[in-house]
Amino acid sequence: MTNRYAVILAAGQGTRMKSKLYKVLHPVCGKPMVQHVVDQISSLQMKQMVAVVGHGAEKVQEQLGDHIQYVLQEEQLGTAHAVMQAEEVLANEEGVTLVVCGDTPLITSETMERLIAEHETLGAKATILTAQADDPTGYGRIIRNSEGTVERNVEHKDASEEERKVTEINTGTYCFDNKALFEALKKVSNDNVQGEYYLPDVIEILKKAGEVVAAYQTPDFNETLGVNDRVALSKAESFMKKRINERHMRNGVTLIDPEQTYISDDAEIGSDTVIYPGTVILGNTKIGEENIIGPQSEIKDSVVGSGNTIRQSVIHDSVVGNETAIGPFAHIRPKSVLENNVKIGNFVEIKKSVMSTGSKASHLSYIGDAEIGKDVNLGCGSITVNYDGKNKFLTKVEDGAFIGCNSNLVAPVTVGKNAYVAAGSTITNDVPAESLSIARSRQTVKENYVRKLNEKQNQ
Numbered sequence: 001m002t003n004r005y006a007v008i009l010a011a012g013q014g015t016r017m018k019s020k021l022y023k024v025l026h027p028v029c030g031k032p033m034v035q036h037v038v039d040q041i042s043s044l045q046m047k048q049m050v051a052v053v054g055h056g057a058e059k060v061q062e063q064l065g066d067h068i069q070y071v072l073q074e075e076q077l078g079t080a081h082a083v084m085q086a087e088e089v090l091a092n093e094e095g096v097t098l099v100v101c102g103d104t105p106l107i108t109s110e111t112m113e114r115l116i117a118e119h120e121t122l123g124a125k126a127t128i129l130t131a132q133a134d135d136p137t138g139y140g141r142i143i144r145n146s147e148g149t150v151e152r153n154v155e156h157k158d159a160s161e162e163e164r165k166v167t168e169i170n171t172g173t174y175c176f177d178n179k180a181l182f183e184a185l186k187k188v189s190n191d192n193v194q195g196e197y198y199l200p201d202v203i204e205i206l207k208k209a210g211e212v213v214a215a216y217q218t219p220d221f222n223e224t225l226g227v228n229d230r231v232a233l234s235k236a237e238s239f240m241k242k243r244i245n246e247r248h249m250r251n252g253v254t255l256i257d258p259e260q261t262y263i264s265d266d267a268e269i270g271s272d273t274v275i276y277p278g279t280v281i282l283g284n285t286k287i288g289e290e291n292i293i294g295p296q297s298e299i300k301d302s303v304v305g306s307g308n309t310i311r312q313s314v315i316h317d318s319v320v321g322n323e324t325a326i327g328p329f330a331h332i333r334p335k336s337v338l339e340n341n342v343k344i345g346n347f348v349e350i351k352k353s354v355m356s357t358g359s360k361a362s363h364l365s366y367i368g369d370a371e372i373g374k375d376v377n378l379g380c381g382s383i384t385v386n387y388d389g390k391n392k393f394l395t396k397v398e399d400g401a402f403i404g405c406n407s408n409l410v411a412p413v414t415v416g417k418n419a420y421v422a423a424g425s426t427i428t429n430d431v432p433a434e435s436l437s438i439a440r441s442r443q444t445v446k447e448n449y450v451r452k453l454n455e456k457q458n459q
């Protein structure tokens with residue numbers, strides 16, 4: 001196979017976004033645009049990927065990691081100038097080079113693969129990926145000759161009235177013979193309305209030099225959407241959401257209302273899981289089979305097994321086993337582990353704690369920094385008092401223990417196996433296994449108190 005290289009253009013500031021956040025880092029379905037692009041390119045067996053970065057270079061590098069090489073474009077003088085920055089790294093290589101804009105998050109590896117195939121079949125020096133746009137405003141237009149072969153690209157701002165009527169647009173993705181690309185780039189001028197060095201000018205330069213240039217038109221315009229402002233960003237979000245949701249539905253996941261379901265590109269969901277509206281599944285989340293999730297639940301960077309019910313609840317950075325019931329209105333905070341057959345009921349917050357198999361916190365509890373054994377019942381209003389204002393302390397409740405309602409377990413403290421804690425207790429010392437601890441003041445009854453009070457008042 002010919003060596004393949006990729007150049008990702010990510011140096012533009014993105015003024016039209018009117019944002020402090022660097023344009024290509026704006027997320028689409030929870031993942032930065034440029035990361036979508038890189039993820040798709042990565043599956044194409046590239047020998048090397050080079051990202052051209054400018055403003056906010058470190059942030060882009062932080063996001064994309066070090067399997068990519070970075071070149072700095074100090075001044076944003078145009079897309080041709082951007083690719084030129086990769087000259088030192090790539091100019092002497094033999095092979096094909098794909099150039100992709102970091103602001104086209106919907107582009108797929110399949111389309112790029114077809115572009116490369118077309119390029120190789122035609123023996124072209126440059127092949128431009130085009131699409132038919134309903135509204136081509138703002139895009140470069142593809143100018144073909146009377147035989148239908150591509151002659152050049154003209155940018156919207158430079159186009160004549162006649163040229164602006166053309167609806168075939170430059171998607172900003174190209175495939176080049178690497179050496180021909182870097183040779184042609186030297187000849188690109190900035191003699192145009194924007195005073196920029198335009199990458200698509202390479203097409204005309206190669207054509208005039210008698211080389212084969214081609215345009216490959218992809219049928220799906222939506223896939224090539226370039227995000228320059230927040231209106232386009234919302235369109236990208238909606239297309240990406242549809243794509244992701246359809247993938248899951250085809251894999252056997254039921255989405256009751258896909259319009260109202262938001263799933264990150266990296267999430268995995270098993271078959272026969274049913275997701276109700278208003279559910280948001282973020283980051284790197286793995287969900288097994290036959291779960292019922294939602295309505296209105298948020299699960300982020302978590303692993304969820306099978307057969308669970310998660311209603312109106314939030315789970316972050318945590319692990320849930322199988323056959324566990326969560327919610328409505330529960331909050332599972334980072335580093336929590338809920339094993340199998342666990343029940344977390346309404347208004348329960350769990351933080352950095354393990355709830356072992358068969359344990360329950362059914363109502364109104366805060367469980368933080370705790371290790372809860374198997375088959376433990378945490379009564380309504382059980383609280384781990386884990387924080388003294390400076391440090392956090394561990395609470396252990398061993399297998400089979402029963403914590404009565406409205407109890408405070410003041411950490412560090414251990415409640416032994418099968419022990420009971422009486423309702424309303426504030427436990428400050430360890431409770432031995434199999435014992436009962438009562439830590440509350442005794443009830444005093446004043447017989448006839450109310451009658452006497454009333455008599456006194458009526459005198």
Ligand code: UD1
Pocket residue numbers: 009010011012013024052073075076077078079080081082101102103104138139140141153155169170171172197198199200225226227228
């Ligand atoms: C570009 C194309 C246009 C095409 C459209 C598709 C040019 C001249 N125009 O226009 O034909 O229809 O994409 O979406 O190429 N960038 C740099 N350095 C620069 C300038 C841009 O790295 O000096 C990067 C940007 O970060 C962006 C990409 O190149 O990721 C495209 O630049 P942008 O300014 O968005 O170009 P468009 O006006 O959209």
Ligand code: CA
Pocket residue numbers: 101103226227228
């Ligand atoms: Ca753009």
